Amino acid sequence: MRIYFSVDLEGICGVVDVEHTRRDGREHDRARKWMVQEVNAAVEGALKAGAEKIVVNDSHGTMRNLLPEELHPEAELIIGSPKPMSMLEGLSKDFDGTFFIGYHARSGAFGVLSHTYSGRVVADLKVNGRSVGEPGLNGLVSNFYGVPVALISGDQFAVGEALDLFPGVVGVITKEAIGRYVAKCPSPEKAKKMIEEGASKAVNLLRSGEIKPIQVPSPIEIQLKFLNPGMADLAQILPGSERIDPLTLRYVAKNMLEAYKAIRAMIYLGYSSIK
CATH class of the missing domain: 3.40.50.10780 (Dipeptide transport protein)
Incomplete structure (x- = not known):
């Protein structure tokens, strides 16, 4: 084990x-x-x-x-x-x-x-419509x-x-x-x-066997809401991301691993805008 x-x-x-x-x-x-x-x-x-x-x-x-x-x-x-x-x-x-x-x-x-x-960057994160x-x-x-x-x-x-x-x-x-x-x-x-x-x-x-892995669906839709629009300005350079409002980017990943990496990339990019 x-x-x-x-x-x-x-x-x-x-x-x-x-x-x-x-x-x-x-x-x-x-x-x-x-x-x-x-x-x-x-x-x-x-x-x-x-x-x-x-x-x-x-x-x-x-x-x-x-x-x-x-x-x-x-x-x-x-x-x-x-x-x-x-x-x-x-x-x-x-x-x-x-x-x-x-x-x-x-x-x-x-x-x-x-x-x-990052408490300095993320206002909300949704995975397939659910805040997590x-x-x-x-x-x-x-x-x-x-x-x-x-x-x-x-x-x-x-x-x-x-x-x-x-x-x-x-x-x-x-x-x-x-x-x-x-x-x-x-x-x-x-x-x-x-x-x-x-x-x-x-x-x-x-x-x-009473705890088992759950089935993680795919594709994965991410919605990442930033604390200010300047963070979204930079994070939207990530290929495949879509700006859906001043604070929020959307990204559709083929699986959960790609979704995780995209989330982390957007957070890093958003953080880099802090002055």
Whole structure:
């Protein structure tokens, strides 16, 4: 049983502010420790249930957040950026399940520090007419590879997005969002215990066949809405994109992998317009 981890920071228990998530934040180093502790809890739970290989992709910001010296010795770490597949670097059809640790809600939704890939660029992202965030987008790509999403941890809105899209996924709510910068959190020890138990449950459900990949339809229609028209001005140079209003570009991809790459390209182009 091979398990792939994509690990973000905004959904980690105790994380509620940009001081936790930015590289130069005064509380960033504390948040990094909480992050690796939750990862280790999930690794331990997966191993107890019989997982044989675990690959962890650091998927937040600089992607140099997880402390290698504190990571569980049985896990392999993908660290650094830029990565060709960003939050999904290293994922392939060879894995049996995907775990999303520390995930957050989408742009425009309730939830702690909610955004979609770039809070400075993306107002909304629709895939085949449905607004999705990182749980939905990354999960669809994982399922395109034939790898089901088996576990997600984060606040109730991040977990809810995954539960709506991916049947059988184990959701671990590590904090209850009260506002964008406010949450009610259990103790870190309790959060780690819940994650460990959830990881064991997820591996067992994968083994029994109760969690299966979903069929991802094709073609894929993307609608990416930017925060201002200047971002769309630049992003529309992507071949195949269509400007449908001052803020929104449309792109039709032949499959989910092409859609993911087009989304990331448009976000990068939009970001480059920021002055």
